[in-house]
Amino acid sequence: MYGDLALQLVTASHRSTLSTTPQLPLPKYALPLILSICLECRQLGTSIQTAAEAHGPVSLSQDRSLVCNLTVQHLSARRNKRCLLAYLQTRVGGIKERWWDAGGGLAYLLTAPATTAAGNGTGEGTASGMETEVPDLRSALSPQEMDFLKGYNNLLLDYKQEFLDVLDLTAGIDRPPGELxxxxxxxxxxxxxxxxxxxxxxxxxxxxxxxxxxxxxxxxxxxxxxxx
Amino acid sequence: MFGEGGGGGDGGDEDETLEGDMDDVRRLGVVWVRERGTGEIMSWEGDLIDSIFDKLDQQQKMVDTLRSDPDTSEEEHFKLMLVMTEMERVKYLVRSYVRTRLWKIEKFSQYIVITPEVHPSLSGAELSHARRYTELLHTHFQHSVLDSLPEWLRKMDETSSDGLSMIPKPNKNIPVLIYCRRDCGEITLPDGEPAALGKGSTHLLKYNLVEQWIKLGWAEVL
Known part of the structure; x- marks a missing residue:
């Protein structure tokens, strides 16, 4: 069925956001799935085009089954696109969240083992034990997401520049400061x-x-x- | 849709004070809560932030001088610590305020870029951030998937058949909790019922019904 793959993608993406405390490591970028969905979209595109061309404009207004066929294919393609973007947007949210959690330290964010980046304060021993199981952030991101993260980092560095002589914008805001x-x-x-x-x-x-x-x-x- | 709670209708002199008369820190508190309590981006309080930064700077210099002065007594040192704690707290407010705005700006970046009416509410840096963020996000989407889709599927500003746009807009229908500092007259609820916004009362209302009072500062967001 059209759209099955896309559904798979959004369900997985939704599941990965369910737990925020403790924050789960960002899942690996689902490249194979995304490629197949893009392929499906292109196939739908060609199919719509050939069907429309084969029948010509006259039959389009009369042949109801053809119209129905084209509408379904069209909607499936649109839906696929929406799912793809939703997936990317969710990940962008996750990436930004991690960037802020790390206090804007890009180098730290990429080099730290995923368990520490994920924010649970486990000791060193367990951290290194987990390292082999969960991918660190760098390997979980697609090259495009990496570019995005770097771009975002630059944007925020520029933005916080004008505040920097008084305060560091990227410091935590979880709790108001109590003690000096x-x-x-x-x-x-x-x-x-x-x-x-x-x-x-x-x-x-x-x-x-x-x-x-x-x-x-x-x-x-x-x-x-x-x-x- | 609305709940009315008695906020003590008598309202002493304190209730009369509008934002302009408060001291900076108090005002920052109000502005910060308002920014967090509403879905739309409020006006950027540039003057307030500048004035607070100036004061923080002066305060810091004073603290530095007093701390390095050997004549400062034990008791004064304790007082200094209180001053410094207070400064940290003010900085926290500014930080949270600025970041709440950033969060909103990133969420609605595309809407902000294409809607000139909201530009005056943003500082120059915020506007350029919105522009650059939109560009960054779109480049990311384009490179990741859109480029491999058929050409008619590559746009970022479509409206789907059910009227849902790809550009997220602030939702003006979300409820806000307000406290009326002044008598805001009467409004008509969506079901046609009138509701009086008397001085000193608190209400839970849809944002678009009381938007003007919030922006005037007559109603305070809680």
Whole structure:
């Protein structure tokens, strides 16, 4: 049946968005399915064209079965297109969400193991164990989506530029800030970091610090530090 | 469709204050809630944000001076910490405000680009963001699938046979919860029934019915 493949695509895409806490890793781009749907659309297109040409304009207004046939094919093709775009749009939403979750750190987003990118704060041991099962974000994206992500990153970098001397737009907005200082433990080596006010801190795994939240927010978001 | 709750009809002097008379932080709070509570993009409060940024900047300088001054007492240090916490909270509001707007702008980017009437509500940067985002998204769609479809299926602005457009628009029918700071007169509900929007009352109404009062600041979104 026309449209079966497209239905398969949207159902899968819908299922992948059902769970947001914990956020599931983005599923791999369904390239084979998409290619077959595009093929189906092209076949429908050719079929409509040949049918219309073969019968000519006169019969189009009289032959009801032909009109019906053409309408069904036409609608199927339109529906396929809609499903394809819906699929892409859902993924675009997911990609953007992950970009914001990562505090706008593109390099971090692409290199981090998928489990950390997915936002569940599991320890290092389980993270590396899971790594083999779930694809990281880079391999889940199509080349076009990769371009989109990079483009989006550039757009937002430009946009937040005008705010940057006062505040970092990409810092988290889940909770309003309560305390000025935060106790953190270093989960991953971050090396030497220059904080606001020129203070230099050498973050080594296992060490604890008490620092201003606004200065280390980004490192917490990116999983280098953990709140105690 | 609407629920009326008594907000205390007496309404002291405080209720009279319209947005213009509030201090910046209070106003930011109202503006932020309004942006989050409505589906449409509200006007960009550029002056307010500029003024807040100026104040944050001054405050930061003052804090820096006082902190590095060895004469500052213990108690003053504690006060400074309160000031700094407050600054962080204001920054949070600005951040959330700007990002709520960005979210809306990206959602309705194509509509914004083709509708000149909404352009005045956006800042220059926001408008250019909407344009560039639309372009980026369309390029992505084009390269991913549209290019491999038959030519008559490649458009991005079709309206399907059931009247549904491919361009998402803000839905003005969604309900908003409002509190009337002033007497907003009487409106007619869709079923023909009149409803009085008295001062100090709260209502849950469709956005398009009270749009003008919200934009004037006579009704506050909750």
């Amino acid at each position: 200082m935060v106790d953190v433990r270093v989960v991953r080596d971050a090396g030497e970091v220059v904080l606001e006010g020129g203070e230099r801190v050498d973050f080594r795994k296992g060490e604890r610090f008490r620092l201003e939240r606004s200065g280390v927010e980004r490192l917490i978001v990116q999983g280098f530090l953990e709140e105690v």
